[in-house]
Amino acid sequence: xxxxxxxxxxxxxxxxxxxxxxxxxxxxxxxxxxxxxxxxxxxxxxxxxxxxxxxxxxxxxxxxxxxxxxxxxxxxxxxxxxxxxxxxxxxxxxxxxxxxxxxxxxxxxxxxxxxxxxxxxxxxxxxxxxxxxxxxxxxxxxxxxxxxxxxxxxxxxxxxxxxxxxxxxxxxxxxxxxxxxxxxxxxxxxxxxxxxxxxxxxxxxxxxxxxxxxxxxxxxxxxxxxxxxxxxxxxxxxxxxxxxxxxxxxxxxxxxxxxxxxxxxxxxxxxxxxxxxxxxxxxxxxxxxxxxxxxxxxxxxxxxxxxxxxxxxxxxxxxxxxxxxxxxxxxxxxxxxxxxxxxxxx
Amino acid sequence: xxxxxxxxxxxxxxxxxxxxxxxxxxxxxxxxxxxxxxxxxxxxxxxxxxxxxxxxxxxxxxxxxxxxxxxxxxxxxxxxxxxxxxxxxxxxxxxxxxxxxxxxxxxxxxxxxxxxxxxxxxxxxxxxxxxxxxxxxxxxxxxxxxxxxxxxxxxxxxxxxxxxxxxxxxxxxxxxxxxxxxxxxxxxxxxxxxxxxxxxxxxxxxxxxxxxxxxxxxxxxxxxxxxxxxxxxxxxxxxxxxxxxxxxxxxxxxxxxxxxxxxxxxxxxxxxxxxxxxxxxxxxxxxxxxxxxxxxxxxxxxxxxxxxxxxxxxxxxxxxxxxxxxxxxxxxxxxxxxxxxxxxxxxxxxxxxxxxxxxxxxxxxxxxxxxxxxxxxxxxxxxxxxxxxxxxxxxxxxxxxxxxxxxxxxxxxxxxx
Numbered sequence: 121x122x123x124x125x126x127x128x129x130x131x132x133x134x135x136x137x138x139x140x141x142x143x144x145x146x147x148x149x150x151x152x153x154x155x156x157x158x159x160x161x162x163x164x165x166x167x168x169x170x171x172x173x174x175x176x177x178x179x180x181x182x183x184x185x186x187x188x189x190x191x192x193x194x195x196x197x198x199x200x201x202x203x204x205x206x207x208x209x210x211x212x213x214x215x216x217x218x219x220x221x222x223x224x225x226x227x228x229x230x231x232x233x234x235x236x237x238x239x240x241x242x243x244x245x246x247x248x249x250x251x252x253x254x255x256x257x258x259x260x261x262x263x264x265x266x267x268x269x270x271x272x273x274x275x276x277x278x279x280x281x282x283x284x285x286x287x288x289x290x291x292x293x294x295x296x297x298x299x300x301x302x303x304x305x306x307x308x309x310x311x312x313x314x315x316x317x318x319x320x321x322x323x324x325x326x327x328x329x330x331x332x333x334x335x336x337x338x339x340x341x342x343x344x345x346x347x348x349x350x351x352x353x354x355x356x357x358x359x360x361x362x363x364x365x366x367x368x369x370x371x372x373x374x375x376x377x378x379x380x381x382x383x384x385x386x387x388x389x390x391x392x393x394x395x396x397x398x399x400x401x402x403x404x405x406x407x408x409x410x411x412x413x414x415x416x417x418x419x420x421x422x423x424x425x426x427x428x429x430x431x432x433x434x435x436x437x438x439x440x441x442x443x444x445x446x447x448x449x450x451x452x453x454x455x456x457x458x459x460x461x462x463x464x465x466x
Numbered sequence: 467x468x469x470x471x472x473x474x475x476x477x478x479x480x481x482x483x484x485x486x487x488x489x490x491x492x493x494x495x496x497x498x499x500x501x502x503x504x505x506x507x508x509x510x511x512x513x514x515x516x517x518x519x520x521x522x523x524x525x526x527x528x529x530x531x532x533x534x535x536x537x538x539x540x541x542x543x544x545x546x547x548x549x550x551x552x553x554x555x556x557x558x559x560x561x562x563x564x565x566x567x568x569x570x571x572x573x574x575x576x577x578x579x580x581x582x583x584x585x586x587x588x589x590x591x592x593x594x595x596x597x598x599x600x601x602x603x604x605x606x607x608x609x610x611x612x613x614x615x616x617x618x619x620x621x622x623x624x625x626x627x628x629x630x631x632x633x634x635x636x637x638x639x640x641x642x643x644x645x646x647x648x649x650x651x652x653x654x655x656x657x658x659x660x661x662x663x664x665x666x667x668x669x670x671x672x673x674x675x676x677x678x679x680x681x682x683x684x685x686x687x688x689x690x691x692x693x694x695x696x697x698x699x700x701x702x703x704x705x706x707x708x709x710x711x712x713x714x715x716x717x718x719x720x721x722x723x724x725x726x727x728x729x730x731x732x733x734x735x736x737x738x739x740x741x742x743x744x745x746x747x748x749x750x751x752x753x754x755x756x757x758x759x760x761x762x763x764x765x766x767x768x769x770x771x772x773x774x775x776x777x778x779x780x781x782x783x784x785x786x787x788x789x790x791x792x793x794x795x796x797x798x799x800x801x802x803x804x805x806x807x808x809x810x811x812x813x814x815x816x817x818x819x820x821x822x823x824x825x826x827x828x829x830x831x832x833x834x835x836x837x838x839x840x841x842x843x844x845x846x847x848x849x850x851x852x853x854x855x856x857x858x859x860x861x862x863x864x865x866x867x868x869x870x871x872x873x874x875x876x877x878x879x880x881x882x883x
Contacts (some may be wrong), residue, residue: 187838188536209849273705275644275714323700325856413700414856415849430529431841432536 175445182438193435200439212415213423213440219329220419221398224336229390231337232344237379239345240352250349253342261339265407268335272321272408280318287314322408325416332404332417340397344390351386355379385459392455396448420444486518487774490545492534494525494758498723499549499602502794506787513781517774527653528554528758529841535763539563546764546775549601552589552757553654553834559592565762566595570776580784581803585829589800590759598759599783602797604721605743605753605825606660609728612737614716617641623741625749627688630717634696637716646696647706649720650689650855655847656721656756659833660743661685664750669833673880675873677866686854686862688746693855700855719743721756722822725796729818740821753825754832757797798822837878846872 182200186193204210235253239246256264271278286292293314297305305311313319321331359378368374402421405411411418411426420440428437493499507519525531528551535558538544550558558564571577582599590598608630610623618636634645650657659669667681676682692698701709703720707727710718713734725740732738743750760779764772781787788799789808796819799805805813805823813820835843850869853859 185838188533188540190838269704273708274699274701275709276712317699320699320701323702323705412852414852414858426845427842429533431839431845432533433838433842 178438178441181434182436182442184435186434188432188434196435200436201443203436204439204443209415209418210423210440213418213420216329216415216417217399217419220333220336220401221395223330223333224340224398224401225391225394227333228337228340228344228394229387231341232390233348233383233387235341235345236348236352237375240349250346253345255342256339257342257346261403262407264339265335265404268404269322269408272331274320274323275317279321283310283313283318286310323413325413328409328413328417332401332409335404335408336398336401340394344394347386347390348383351383352379355382388455388458392451395451399444399447399451420447486516487770488518488520489547489764489771489775489778490520490522491547491549491778492522492525492531492545493549494528494531494551496524498726498795498797499524502602502790505790505794506782509786509790510778510781514774514777517777519778527551529653532557535563536561539763542765544763544765546762546766546771547760547778548763549758549760550598551654551832552600552603552755552759553832555590555598555759555761556592556834556836557840558761558763559597563763564597565764565772566597567599567762567776567779568595570762570780571596574780580780581788581801581805582784585826586800589755589829589831590761598761599779600755600757600759600800601783601788602723602791602795603755603757603800603822603829604723604797605755605822605829606657606719607722607743607821607825608741609710609718609720609724610739610741611643611710611713611716612739613713614641614643614736617643618716623739625744627692627744627746630744631691631695633717634692638697641716644699644709644715646692646698646717647701647703647710647715647719648692648696648698649703649706649718650693650851651848652703652720654756654832654834655844655851656754656832657719658685658689658847658851659754660750661688661746663752663754663828663830664743664745666751668831670835673836673877675835675870675877677873678870682870683862683866684746686866689851690854690862694857698855700852721796722798722819723756723796725818726794727796738818740818742821742825750828752830753828755829756832757800792819796822798826835873835877837876839876843873843876846876 181193183195183197184193185196185199235249239249242249270276272280274280275284286296293310294300294305296310297303297308297314298310299305306315319327321327355378359382360374363374363378368377400421401419402425405417405419405422406425409417411422421444424437424440424444427433427440493503503521510517510519522545525534531548531550532554535544535548535550539561544563555564574580586600586603587596589600589603590596608623614637615621615623615633618633618640620633620636624630624633630646637643637645648657655669662669662676662681662685665681665684667679668676670676706715706718707720707724708731709715711728711731711733713732713736722740728738743753745751760783762772762775762779764775766772783799784801785804786808788801788804789812791797791799792804792809792812798819799809813823834840847869850859850865854862854865859865
C-alpha cells in the first residue's frame with residue numbers, strides 16, 4: 121500500500137466539513153457524512169459522465185463550426201444561435217414544434233382523462249377497452265408509421281379510397297357535401313375532393329402537420345388514460361358519498377368538486393410527460409414526411425438529426441440541442457413549481 | 467426484417483473454410499442490392515473459397531454510407547470494401563480514407579480486356595489515379611404507362627419537355643389518371659443536375675455553383691413548366707412508385723434503378739415502357755451518372771487482406787458479378803464485357819432495362835458540392851425546388867439569383883482568390 125492510495129479518499133470528506141465547519145473530523149456525524157458521500161459517489165460520477173459532461177460539450181460545440189471527420193474547428197461565437205433566430209427554416213421549426221405540442225398535449229390529455237372516466241364507470245368490458253386504447257402505446261411507432269403511410273397513400277390508401285367510394289353513393293355525397301343544407305356541393309370540401317382527388321395528407325403543407333398531430337394523439341392518449349386510471353383508483357369512495365350528502369347531485373359537480381382536484385398531481389405529471397414527449401417527436405416525421413412539405417413538419421428533434429447526423433454540421437446541431445434542452449428544462453421547472461405549490465389536497 | 471433475413475442468408479452462404487482471409491464489406495439500399503449480393507456471393511464463394519466476406523449493416527442511402535465511413539474512420543473501425551455513391555467518392559479521397567487502386571491495377575495483365583473502359587473509370591479517377599471501380603450505374607429515364615398514354619390519344623413519346631407537358635395536358639383532359647410524377651427531390655439534386663447537363667452545363671465549375679447563366683434559368687423554367695403544366699401533385703417518391711406500379715400514373719421520371727421494382731410490383735394489365743430522358747430543345751447533350759462504386763477503405767496493412775479485398779472488388783465489377791447487377795436490379799453494370807458479351811440476350815428480353823444502356827455515351831459526372839456544407843447545400847437547393855412545386859415562387863429569375871447567392875455563400879472560397 122502506498123501513501124497515495126491511503127490519502128486519496130481523505131480528500132472527499134472535506135466537502136461536508138467545509139459546509140458544516142462546526143462538526144469535528146472524528147465525530148460520528150462527520151464519519152456518517154463521509155460514508156454518505158462515498159455511497160452517492162458512483163451515482164454522481166455516472167451523472168457527470170453520461171449527462172453533465174455531454175451537455176457541457178454540446179454547449180461548447182454550439183459556439184463552433186465543427187463538422188464530423190474534420191481535424192479541427194473554428195469558434196464562431198453566437199453565429200449558430202443567430203441563424204436559429206434569423207433563418208426562415210428555423211422559424212418553421214419553432215412553428216411546427218409548438219403547433220405539435222399545443223395540439224397534442226391538450227388533446228391527448230383530454231382524451232386520456234375522458235377515456236379513463238368512461239372506462240372506470242364501466243361494470244364490464246373495461247379491460248377490453250383498456251387493451252384497445254393502450255395498443256398504440258405498445259406498438260413500435262416506426263412500424264406504425266409504415267402502416268400510416270400505407271393508409272394515407274394519396275389514392276391507394278384506405279383513407280382516401282374510402283372517402284372516394286362515398287362520392288359514388290348519391291345520398292352520402294349529398295350529406296357530406298352539405299347539399300341538404302342548400303350549400304353548393306362543388307364548393308364544399310368533400311365536393312372538391314370528389315372532383316379533384318382527396319388531399320395528400322402527408323404531401324400538402326396545409327394538412328401534413330395536422331396529420332402528424334393526429335397520429336401523435338392516437339399514439340399518446342392511451343398512455344395518459346392508464347395514468348389517469350391509476351389516479352382514479354386513488355380517490356376514496358367516501359369523498360363521493362360525502363359530496364353527495366353535501367348536495368353535489370350531478371355527475372358534473374362530483375367531477376368538479378372531487379375527481380378533478382384529487383387528480384391534480386396526476387394531471388401535472390401527465391401534462392409534463394406528454395409535453396416533453398411531444399417536444400421529442402421524431403419517428404413519425406422521419407418515417408413519413410422528412411420535415412416537409414415546405415418545412416411544415418420540421419420539428420426540433422428532426423432538425424437536430426438532419427443537421428448533426430445527416431449533414432455532419434455538429435455546430436448548428438448542438439445549438440438546436442441547447443435550445444431544445446432549454447424548452448424541456450422549462451417544462452420541468454414549471455412542473456416543480458406546481459408540485460411545490462401543492463396542487464393536491466393532502 | 468427482410469434485411470435481417472437476407473443478411474443471415476448471406477452469412478450462411480459464406481461458411482468459412484479453415485484459415486480463410488476475412489474481409490468486411492458494406493453497401494447501401496438493401497432493398498435493391500440484397501438479391502444482387504446473394505447471387506454474386508454464390509459464384510464468389512465457389513471461385514474463392516479461401517476468402518470469407520462479412521457483410522456489415524447496410525447503409526440506408528448514399529449520404530448515410532458516407533457519414534458511416536467518416537465516423538468509422540474516426541473510431542478506427544473501417545470496413546475493407548465500401549460501396550459509395552458516385553458523387554460521394556471525392557470526400558473519402560480528400561480525407562485520405564480511400565486507397566488508390568493503381569498498385570492493384572498494375573498487377574493485372576488484361577485489365578482493359580476485363581471490360582473496364584476509360585469513360586467509366588473517369589467517374590472514379592481523382593488526380594490521375596483510380597480510387598473506385600463503378601459497380602452499378604444509373605441514368606435518369608422515363609417510365610410510361612402506354613395504356614394511359616394511348617387512352618389520352620398519344621402514340622409517340624416526345625423528345626423534349628415541352629412535348630411531355632403536352633402529353634400531360636392530354637392525359638388530364640382525356641383520362642381520370644394522374645399525369646406525371648417527376649422525381650424532383652431524388653438524392654443529390656440529381657434531376658436539377660440532369661437538366662443542366664442536358665444543356666451541356668456542369669453544375670459545379672471551378673469550385674463555384676455554375677447556375678448564374680442561361681442554362682440555370684432554363685432549368686428552373688422547365689421545372690415550373692412541368693410542375694404547373696402537368697398539375698403535378700407533391701407525392702412522395704414511395705407513394706408515386708406504388709401508384710405507377712398499380713397503373714394510376716401515366717408517366718414517372720426517375721432513375722433506371724426502379725425498373726426492377728416496377729417489374730416485380732406491377733399490378734393490373736397495362737403496357738410498361740421506358741424511354742430515354744428528355745431534353746430542353748432536343749435530346750440531352752449529357753446526363754449525370756448515378757449509382758455507386760466499390761472503394762477500398764481498408765485500414766489493414768496485411769497484404770493478404772488487401773489482396774482479398776481487391777479480388778472481391780474486381781469480382782463484383784466484372785464478368786458474372788457485374789452481370790448479376792443487371793439481372794437483379796434496374797442498374798446497368800458499367801462494364802463493357804458484361805454488357806456486350808454476357809448480357810446480349812438479356813437486354814433483348816428486357817428492353818425496359820436497355821434504355822439506360824443506350825444512354826451510356828452521355829454519362830457525365832454527378833457533382834457533389836465541395837466543403838463542409840456539401841450536404842446542407844443539397845437540402846437548400848431541394849427546398850427551393852419545392853417552392854416551385856407548391857407554387858410559392860412565380861419569378862424564376864429572382865429565384866435563380868437567390869439560389870446562386872445562397873449556395874455560393876455556403877461553398878468554400880475557391881483557392882487562389
